[in-house]
Amino acid sequence: MKKRGLAALLCAVLATSMIAGCSSSATEGKGGSSAGKKAMEVGGDNVTTINVWTFIELHQDFYVSMAEKWNEAHPDKKVKLVLSNMPYDDMHNKLSLALESGEGAPDVVDIELGKFPAFMVGKIGLMELNDVIAPYKDNIVKSRLDIYSKDGKEYGLPTHVGTTVAFYNEKLLNDAGINYKDIKTWDQFKEAGVKYHDATGKYFSCVETSAQWMVNLMLAQKGGDYIDKDGKLNLTSKEMEEVLTYIKGMQETGAFATVPGGQPDNEEAYPSYNSGDYAVQIMPFWQTSRFVNYMTDIKKQVAIAPVPVWSETDGEIATIGGGGTGTAIIKSGKNAQLAAEVMAFIKLSEESNKEVWNVLGFDPVNTAVWNDTSLTQNPDNKFIQYFTNYPFDTLLKTKDSIGILQAYTDEKYPSINNEFCNVTLNSIFEDGMDVKEALLQSQQTLSNEFKEK
Amino acid sequence: MKKLFYSKKIAPYVFICPFVITVLLFWLVPICNGVLLSFQDVLKEQWVGFDNYSRLLTDAIFLKALWNSFKYMAGTLLLLIPFPMLFASLLNSKLMRKADFFKSIYFIPALTSVVVAGTIFRLMYGEASTSLFNQILGLFGMSPIKWLKGAGTSFFALLLLACWRWTGVNILYFLAGLQSIPTELYEAASIDGASKWQQFVKISMPLVKPTTVYVLTISIYAGLSMFLESNMLFKGNNSPNNIGLTIVGYLYRQGVEKRALGYACAVGFILLIVVMAVNIIQLKITGTFKEERE
Structure with missing residues (x-):
């Protein structure tokens, strides 16, 4: 009798351990993807946490330093960015699955130009950004907004021109x-x-x-x-x-x-x-x-x-313009509106576009920056030090003739x-x-x- | 109640029920759901009838993926059944010294992660003249090859990776089979004057047949569903001219990368049918069904 009871007990243990095994491996899976995770440290109350996915690690530092500036200027709308960096294919695949299933998407995501149109099919899960772009629009290279648009609605904030x-x-x-x-x-x-x-x-x-x-x-x-x-x-x-x-x-x-x-x-x-x-x-x-x-x-x-x-x-x-990363806001996100405002500041403001050049070495989409010689001929800049001529001299020559292919948005x-x-x-x-x-x-x-x- | 609990008739079912539930929940339901999805355009939430399947028939890339998977399966069968069997016999023979040492050596690759191994293999097959395989070619005075850009050379690379990894595992299977053969048979044969080779062909091979059939079955499935090796070797699911694309790779590309889940389900369903068909034919030919009945 005793033995049988023991067997039943063992059986039960086996069954529960199996189920437990499943759940524990599931959490491990989540933990595994946090390899490139980084969170801002923000003091004070009333801080909104915003999850950001990137596929280029350099972008993380840039977002953090700009978010700090946002927090200084907007003490009432402080944000805390939590950034996850994933490999290119993984990140886009994960995003597509998250949007498909309606679960697990971040608030903000960097989508590469080549993948962007894939998210413009069927029900669009990204937020329309026309309102938050409007204040900056005059100085932004138009073709770079167009590549992330559909039917006049803008869905992505460009990172650079990529001339x-x-x-x-x-x-x-x-x-x-x-x-x-x-x-x-x-x-x-x-x-x-x-x-x-x-x-x-x-x-x-x-x-x-x-x-x-x-x-x-x-x-x-x-x-x-x-x-x-x-x-x-x-x-x-x-x-x-x-x-x-x-x-x-x-x-x-x-x-x-x-x-x-x-x-x-x-x-x-x-x-x-x-x-x-x-x-x-x-x-x-x-x-x-x-x-x-x-x-x-x-x-x-x-x-x-x-x-x-x-x-x-x-x-x-x-x-x-070649290549590009459009930062998009997930429509269903709880803090979508605030995320959109913050990211528009981070990606489009003149202040941030100076950093785009200083930190990343990209050609900023806000062309107001292109004529600022204190920036474009700064002898301390590592990009200026590297090349034999001033990079922006070349950019200014082509400024008004930057085209796109129609296919980019298709x-x-x-x-x-x-x-x-x-x-x-x-x-x-x-x-x-x-x-x-x-x-x-x-x-x-x-x-x-x-x-x- | 007590009777029911201690019933000998019910006990076996209780014991297998965790497995059965797992199969039903995590296999049968997804498969049925997958079949239903294969008749839909998931993104547009529409039923499209046999559209996905008719598109498959004319999809040159799918046919190429199918052909690649078949080629890979055939290659692995040709290399990963006879040779491990031979090696296992050698390891099993009394003449072999330090057999345990070699067993472990052969088995070590199976313990390494494919992700790590694939990455290292990719670097070894690099295009530059400084990559390992091109250096080896250089020793023989040959010029560097773009290993992972040609269909033939990349097929070779995939097979080598497979052999490196799976030879040890298959040796273990065969070794288990060989060790269950009574030694009297070999003794009797050698008294009758049979050579070692004759003993191998006439005694070992027929008696390890159940093992061979098992290895064959899993190898067919593993060959046709290969994905990770190619994915690591080509650093992603894309390869020049799709030379490394497999059925599962294509499924992944359509379902995840291009968000065409319905179409991907159709690809998956075809894979299921192909694997089943090949294996049923194989089991029929080897007579496994008959044995079961007897």
Whole structure:
């Protein structure tokens, strides 16, 4: 008898331990994700806690220092930011699941441009921000607000303009007898590349396979896009074919080649530039922070210049904004309105935009800052110290001609982006597939996904 | 009441009930729910009939993922069944010295996390001429290869990772099977003049068949549902030309990355059917059902 009782008891223990096992592992899971967590310390009563998700750790420090300024200016509306940093894919996937299930979303979240349109489908879980943006709107580069908008409603606060510029390794180019200031058009760019390659045997610039910084720039300059006026997929357009064929022509000269990692902003690629294997990058302005942090051997060698154009006489747009992070507010959040006000201050005010440059090295969206020489020529600034010329001189030249692609705001763009960076560009530049054929194939793949004929 | 509690008839059911409840709650309900979702567009909250399935048939990327998973499964079956069986026989033989030492050595990779191992393998297969595998090639005077950009080389990388990790585990399975074979059989065979190889083929192989069938079954499932290895090797779910994309990878991409949960459920359901079909055929051929009946 006793034994049986014991068996029953054991059985019960087993069953409860199983259930307990489940719950304890669940809390562990939550604890695990707090690896990159950081909380502000705010004194006093009446402090509202705001949860923020980021995917770039540098942003955390910036948000905290600006939130402290907000608290000083608004003692009645003090906030305490609790920030969690997660890897890029993880964070966006987690956000999408949280919005889908209606549980576990933060108050504020950084959403990357390439992913933003995915959150503009169906019932939008993000808050409309027109009201809080309005006070700052006059000085903000309009195209950067537009990329996070749908039907006139703004859903994201931009971090930077991401003006696409050319980073020339002035020293290497000079040694090869090339003056980067003479490069105005793509033809001259290509010619300079060949000359450089002949002189040094090294590569001039890379051909991208896992990003579209240069492709998008050249496409926009030609007036092309990934979609047509009706929003239909249009990968096989004349402009697209011309751009890719042109880049392929560059690759065939031998002076341009694919780079490890597939694009300049990649941990495998930084050493290639740092060691001088590649001399030039066509990248959005925020690449400055990568130079300063990861390519330290070429300090005082790199100059920032406007990107080449197809033809100097045409009225084509000079450059585009590349990449970007839109800070969004979750609509269902308890403190959504306050969060929106605070974040608008943190991201758009003149004060904060100075910090965007000082701390992050990005080109601020508030262009009022661009003319402040005490800021843009500050000799103590590490970014100014790194480059051979004043970065803002270049930015000011292109200020009024920063375009976008219509596709950036289209819900199809995340998939287009994915297809291009995985299949199309690799097929063309790694596997040597014909440009037309590769584009046609990708068009078919995506048409199937979007059920378009 | 007391009678009921101590009933010998009921006891077995009580003992298996935690398991049954778990299966029903965490397996059967999600599966049914998944099947229902596969007929919907979840984001738009609409029923779409067989739309998701008809789209699958013409989806070149899905077919590629399916093909990749099959290829990987076939590769792992070819490498991870015969060789571990052979190694297990060697370890089991009296001629082998320090067998325990080798057993542990083989088993260590199974204890490492795939996340760590995958990351290190990725770095070893780096594109630069300084990465480990390119240095090895360099020793033979060959030029560096972009390992993770070509279909063939990345398939090789995935298989090597799988072999490194699972060989030890399969050896343990086979070793358990081999040790249950009575030694008299081998003695009798050697008296009759059978060579070691003949003993292996005529005695060991047929008698470890139950183990082989078990390993085959789980390997088919593991091969077809592989995700993490590829995800770590390519640092994410995206690989050039989708050379590392598997069925589960595609499910994840559609369901989580692109928020097309209905479509992802259709992919998952197809995976379920494929795994079941392959395994039922396999169990039929190996005669496992028959044995059960007997």
